[in-house]
Amino acid sequence: MDLQLNGKTAFVSGSTKGIGRAIATALLDEGARVIINGRSDTGKVVSELSSHGDVLAVEGDLADTDDCDNICREIDATGGIDILINNMGIFNPKPFEEINDDEWQAFFSANVMSTVRLSRHYFPGMLKRDFGRVINIASEAGMRGLESMVHYSMTKGAQIVIGRGLANLTQGCGADITVNSVLPGPTLTEGVSSWLTESARVQGKSEEQFVSEFFRETEPDSLIQRFIKPEEIASIVAFIASPLSSAINGASIKAEGGLIKSIV
Numbered sequence: 001m002d003l004q005l006n007g008k009t010a011f012v013s014g015s016t017k018g019i020g021r022a023i024a025t026a027l028l029d030e031g032a033r034v035i036i037n038g039r040s041d042t043g044k045v046v047s048e049l050s051s052h053g054d055v056l057a058v059e060g061d062l063a064d065t066d067d068c069d070n071i072c073r074e075i076d077a078t079g080g081i082d083i084l085i086n087n088m089g090i091f092n093p094k095p096f097e098e099i100n101d102d103e104w105q106a107f108f109s110a111n112v113m114s115t116v117r118l119s120r121h122y123f124p125g126m127l128k129r130d131f132g133r134v135i136n137i138a139s140e141a142g143m144r145g146l147e148s149m150v151h152y153s154m155t156k157g158a159q160i161v162i163g164r165g166l167a168n169l170t171q172g173c174g175a176d177i178t179v180n181s182v183l184p185g186p187t188l189t190e191g192v193s194s195w196l197t198e199s200a201r202v203q204g205k206s207e208e209q210f211v212s213e214f215f216r217e218t219e220p221d222s223l224i225q226r227f228i229k230p231e232e233i234a235s236i237v238a239f240i241a242s243p244l245s246s247a248i249n250g251a252s253i254k255a256e257g258g259l260i261k262s263i264v
Contacts (some may be wrong), residue, residue, distance in 0.1 A: 023238070186257070226257070
């Protein structure tokens with residue numbers, strides 16, 4: 001299927017590894033021009049992804065207001081974007097009673113305000129140009145409210161609400177502009193892979209045994225009973241970013257392997 005992304009420019013925040021990098025790769029393979037972002041090592045990633053297509057990078061921490069402003073200026077200097085993927089975020093399991101005010105604020109700044117600032121900068125231009133895609137990479141945690149990461153869950157729920165609110169602003173504009181949120185479940189990123197390998201080693205189990213027990217005991221509601229590949233999330237995002245997906249707007253697209261039992 002041709003996703004008709006030739007000639008489109010996408011910015012993927014937090015895209016030097018994990019889901020963000022997989023999304024950048026998928027968009028490049030579909031012919032889009034992609035701007036990646038990270039706090040460091042972006043040159044190396046650009047070199048590694050250059051065989052997939054036209055890629056460049058802007059460095060900086062989107063949790064920082066000044067860095068975010070500088071990043072937007074750099075992107076604008078290249079001609080702007082058609083597609084905004086709000087992927088950058090942080091997570092860290094921690095008991096609720098141990099999460100202090102500074103940590104709550106850090107999670108809000110990184111996961112919510114980066115989405116707000118980038119969307120505030122680029123969404124109005126999309127309305128004027130009659131085309132645009134804003135896609136928030138939220139999480140099933142935003143609907144489930146994980147007790148092991150209440151602060152993270154709060155930020156992902158906020159991203160979902162922001163996405164719906166912005167989508168409401170497209171009503172009646174007659175333009176091909178959509179705003180959606182994608183909700184991944186447990187995904188085998190580099191960090192998760194390292195945790196899995198080390199946890200299996202400490203417990204004296206094979207990785208296959210550890211994964212089987214993890215889903216049986218910790219995530220029994222998962223229908224696929226395995227970790228999701230970043231590329232699987234990227235394929236969904238690439239379609240939502242394409243002109244072919246114009247009927248999907250204001251949606252929370254579950255890509256969590258069936259963890260969420262509700263049908264709405």
